[in-house]
Amino acid sequence: MRVKDAVLTALHRPEDRDVKQLWTRWGEQVQKDAHTDTYVPFPEYPRPQMKREQYEILNGWWQYAIKDTWEKPETWDGRILVPFSPETALSGVERQLRPEEYLWYRREIFVTERPEKKRLLLHFGAVDQCCALWVNGKAVLRHVGGYLPFTADITDAVREGNNEICLRVQDYSDTSYHSRGKQTLNRGGMFYTAQSGIWQTVWSEWVPETYISSLRLTPLYDGGKLEIAAETESAGAESLAVRARVYDRGRLISEIEGAAGSALQAEIPDVKSWSPEDPFLYDLEIEYGEDRVRSYFAMRCITVEKDCKGVPRLCLNHQPYFQKGLLDQGYWPEGLYTPPCEQAFVWELEQVKALGFNMLRKHLKIEPLRWYYHCDRLGILVWQDMVNGGGKYSRLATCYLVTVLPPLARLLPDRLYGLLARKDAAGRREWMRECRETVKYLCSSPCIAAWVPFNEGWGQFDAGRAVREIRKLDRTRLIDEASGWYDQGHGDLRSIHNYFYRLKVPKDRRPVALTEYGGYACFLEEHAFAPKAYGYRTCRGTEEFREAYEKLEETVEALKPHGLCASVYTQLSDVEEEVNGLFTYDRKVCKISQG
Structure with a gap:
């Protein structure tokens, strides 16, 4: 039985037990969604270099519909396992989205309370290709591009209790000029099955009104320093100081403080160089007002x-x-x-x-x-x-x-x-x-x-x-x-x-x-x-x-x-018809192994 047939046979009706069986093949510790009591793919915090402690992973079963109109559907076709694209076996849908069609997603999130001086951010790792987001019927955001993340501040659209999230997606695949990689609607040879919709983790987190929106960490290897540039959101408040602490295996080795928006340079004593043979990583903590994130970096130059x-x-x-x-x-x-x-x-x-x-x-x-x-x-x-x-x-x-x-x-x-x-x-x-x-x-x-x-x-x-x-x-x-x-x-x-x-x-x-x-x-x-x-x-x-x-x-x-x-x-592995990988497409055989 070929790989595709085996996968479709095993997951044709992807109930939770089927998904769990596939995940545990890789030794993954699966987790359940506290609200729905179903297994959640990719429960890990998605952003290791800007990690917060309080967050909610929104992967799992969503409602979906594929329609030929841009209007919100009155009925739904079924459920889809996010973050797997509808073209995949793991999604439970196994249907190719066409350029003239619209893929709709819907799920609810529960907000226990709306804390004062906090903002609720909704993050999408990647949605292929063009999408629009509504929260409780209110238009929040539009995004174009199937490979990069985007974030919506949904604070003003949510209420205490249940809240409806709807996402509409259209994917032109290889019929337009948008970025598409190796995707094609007519797969074969070195071009592969087109996929669409949500394909990376969705998550939410409450942050202070004044918070860190992005980090840029640049090792200044020859000078023995780390340059830290933090972009911040202040919601009208006065600019605050950014504080950073550097750790070497738990030992504090450097501290620095400076104005938000400026590039801080932290001294790194006795630099430990990163290389494939010795991939040493330093730990980093950054504060901006009440916001705190954990990060890491390495010292190396190319x-x-x-x-x-x-x-x-x-x-x-x-x-x-x-x-x-x-x-x-x-x-x-x-x-x-x-x-x-x-x-x-x-x-x-x-x-x-x-x-x-x-x-x-x-x-x-x-x-x-x-x-x-x-x-x-x-x-x-x-x-x-x-x-x-x-x-x-x-x-x-x-x-x-x-x-x-x-x-x-x-x-x-x-x-x-x-x-x-x-x-x-x-x-x-x-x-x-x-x-x-x-x-x-x-x-x-x-x-x-x-x-x-x-x-x-x-x-x-x-x-x-x-x-x-x-x-x-x-x-x-x-x-x-x-x-x-x-x-x-x-x-x-x-x-x-x-x-x-x-x-x-x-x-x-x-x-x-x-x-x-x-x-x-x-x-x-x-x-x-x-x-x-x-x-x-x-x-x-x-x-x-x-x-x-x-x-x-x-x-x-x-x-x-x-x-x-x-x-x-x-290449590393076979992909569909292209069988020139060192590993087979299912990763079960290494073609250059002796045993």
């Missing part, structure tokens, strides 16, 4: 420096450091963009480390913050792709022509908007805004080593401007301007995709990274999603796959003395 032979190298803490990585799509057979539970991706990250990798390239997707937290604590560097969008991609321009004639892509300017599916000016503006928001969202995560604005020309445009925008916001990481092709020369490294030719290191003034290679396909019928298989070279069985992979890795190892600074093998 630079480009020449080695003793004058070869440019990627350096970690000023030492040449080869980054050995995997392409990570972040898809799961039960939940598409959403894993069955947190322990599922923790297990996967532990396997990455056990196999000897120290880096992942997060491909055209933004994960929940807890995924980055586990990379931080386990010691895995992350190259973060921006999520691609634009019109319909030309296979000739983004695949065939540049594969046959790679130098051509370096000569063509990315101002040819029609060539790379970026004719729509509104779409270009939206992508640039989301690029900036992505950097702000993830810039405090120690694991992030590089930003990757564009991949293989998919919706690429004005890459030089994108690099400049990113540098304004973050000068502490590297930028891989154009992974694969259409390199305009503005980034920090030469980024190469090579699936068909002999691997080599070209001469360049910048470090050279092999950011996609391999892609060997190994189809295992008992663990396959579909009877079709996609990849770049077919291996018959795991033994042939392992031998081919090991031979390829020996070739990569031999290129290090010639200037190769990083490698990204395609």
Whole structure:
């Protein structure tokens, strides 16, 4: 039985016992909702670098309806398990939302009392793609973009007792210029099942009227300091001081106080450097008025420096450091963009480390913050792709022509908007805004080593401007301007995709990274999603796959003395028809294991 069939058979009627059985496969300790007495997916606080003690996770069963009208439905189709998209088996719905349809959500929250001088914030980790929010019939917020979080202050809309939350979602998928990653309404090959709606945690929390709205933590490695920038909301009150305390395994080592809105610099004595081999994290507490949050950070720097032979190298803490990585799509057979539970991706990250990798390239997707937290604590560097969008991609321009004639892509300017599916000016503006928001969202995560604005020309445009925008916001990481092709020369490294030719290191003034290679396909019928298989070279069985992979890795190892600074093998796991992963789609078989 193939993976998809097995999942649908087991979860066709996803009662609580079925969900619990799947979660406990990963060793997850499931929790129940106090109000509904049902199991709650992802009960963990979603934001580890700005954690408060009082909060309520709103995942679990919501009502849903899929309609062809934008008006609130009078009747509901059934229930959906949030935060799983309706296209997934785990949601209990298993229905594809079409661009002309509207997906409605409804649930109630109970407010015991409305405390004075408090604000009630409602947080959504990610909702794909365009949505509008109502609380007790009052319009509160609209949001566009399926990969980034948003928050609504719903204080003025709630009352004591039961309160109705309604969310309306529309998802154009790959029929518009909005960011979409690998999603498509007609899956196949390297493009996968489109998903929609809520796919990350929903939660609420009461905060003081004067509170911290965001944090930016920047290690000043060479100076032995941490820069702390806290954005605050004061609700008309006078500006208060921000206080920060730094701890080293519970021992207070630094304190600082300053005005809100200013960048504070805390001294870090006897700096402990973070690396994949020793991922040391400091603890941090920050106060602003009555608001208190807990956080963490690491001390490390990422630079480009020449080695003793004058070869440019990627350096970690000023030492040449080869980054050995995997392409990570972040898809799961039960939940598409959403894993069955947190322990599922923790297990996967532990396997990455056990196999000897120290880096992942997060491909055209933004994960929940807890995924980055586990990379931080386990010691895995992350190259973060921006999520691609634009019109319909030309296979000739983004695949065939540049594969046959790679130098051509370096000569063509990315101002040819029609060539790379970026004719729509509104779409270009939206992508640039989301690029900036992505950097702000993830810039405090120690694991992030590089930003990757564009991949293989998919919706690429004005890459030089994108690099400049990113540098304004973050000068502490590297930028891989154009992974694969259409390199305009503005980034920090030469980024190469090579699936068909002999691997080599070209001469360049910048470090050279092999950011996609391999892609060997190994189809295992008992663990396959579909009877079709996609990849770049077919291996018959795991033994042939392992031998081919090991031979390829020996070739990569031999290129290090010639200037190769990083490698990204395609890929971590199979995804639907694309069976070139080191793990099968269900993560039950590692194709390079000896046993």
